Amino acid sequence: MTETLSSPxxxxxxxxxxxxxxxxxxxxxxxxxxxxxxxxxxxLFDESERADRPQFRFMMPAGGEYVFADGYRFPAGxxxxxxxxxxxxxxxxxxxxxxxGFGLMPAGWATLMGAHADKLTDxxxxxxxxxxxxxxxxxxxxxxxxxxxxxxxxxxxxxREILKKNEPAPVWFTRTVDAWLTASPSPQVxxxxxxxxxxxxxxxxxxxxxxxxxxxxxxxxxxxxxxxxALARGEKLDAGTLGDAFYDQSHLIREIKRFAGxxxxxxxxxxxxxxxxxxxxxxxxxxxxxxVSET
Numbered sequence: 207m208t209e210t211l212s213s214p215x216x217x218x219x220x221x222x223x224x225x226x227x228x229x230x231x232x233x234x235x236x237x238x239x240x241x242x243x244x245x246x247x248x249x250l251f252d253e254s255e256r257a258d259r260p261q262f263r264f265m266m267p268a269g270g271e272y273v274f275a276d277g278y279r280f281p282a283g284x285x286x287x288x289x290x291x292x293x294x295x296x297x298x299x300x301x302x303x304x305x306x307g308f309g310l311m312p313a314g315w316a317t318l319m320g321a322h323a324d325k326l327t328d329x330x331x332x333x334x335x336x337x338x339x340x341x342x343x344x345x346x347x348x349x350x351x352x353x354x355x356x357x358x359x360x361x362x363x364x365x366r367e368i369l370k371k372n373e374p375a376p377v378w379f380t381r382t383v384d385a386w387l388t389a390s391p392s393p394q395v396x397x398x399x400x401x402x403x404x405x406x407x408x409x410x411x412x413x414x415x416x417x418x419x420x421x422x423x424x425x426x427x428x429x430x431x432x433x434x435x436a437l438a439r440g441e442k443l444d445a446g447t448l449g450d451a452f453y454d455q456s457h458l459i460r461e462i463k464r465f466a467g468x469x470x471x472x473x474x475x476x477x478x479x480x481x482x483x484x485x486x487x488x489x490x491x492x493x494x495x496x497x498v499s500e501t
Contacts, residue, residue: 227489240309285342293465323416
């Protein structure tokens, strides 16, 4: 069985909130960032989710909504695909509820969505509109699975099935961009252009397609969420590391607020959801891409 990684907030199973992370099977490591299972046994779940990779989520019961950075609202259905986000997203749901989902790496996102990959930034769609009503049977199968191990088998096999439908993305490009994003606390666009050997126009076109954002915005996003994750884990932004990635304290506050939905002070007192997210991802270090475990 794939190793289970859990957050301290729900380790005993008695907390009203629990979030568990799991690495994908090795053959899906460049397609899926992680699988996760969420249990909410409270009347209302209302949290800011940081700017993130695309997500594929099953929710029972359906209800609530996602509110994107530009104010766009989307109802949370039983099976929802959320595109890459350029700012924090407010997620609202009525408990008790269960959510089973996985994040998509850029290669997985482009393979899933094909020509539409760059059209869902800061937006979401009902998965049945893309795949048809059979997706409802998948939701039922996941929800009614005997245990976590069975859900993981179903999840990995489901990803393999849906990624057969389009041509695979050029992994060489996503590997190059991911390496660029993780090599420095403040990635510089000219370095990415040099690493790809392509023109700036071609690099911009491809990053928008596979990541949903321009290289400059992509660098800002990951600089901010990396810093936000460190703060939520109680780590210091020491000079010479993430601390030097921002011009000054005001710049740090603005960027983290935009991309993480909270100020540095608020992240010093993280909500159970934020703490579970940052701790759970960090626990997967060495099992998933640093782009996942460090942000």
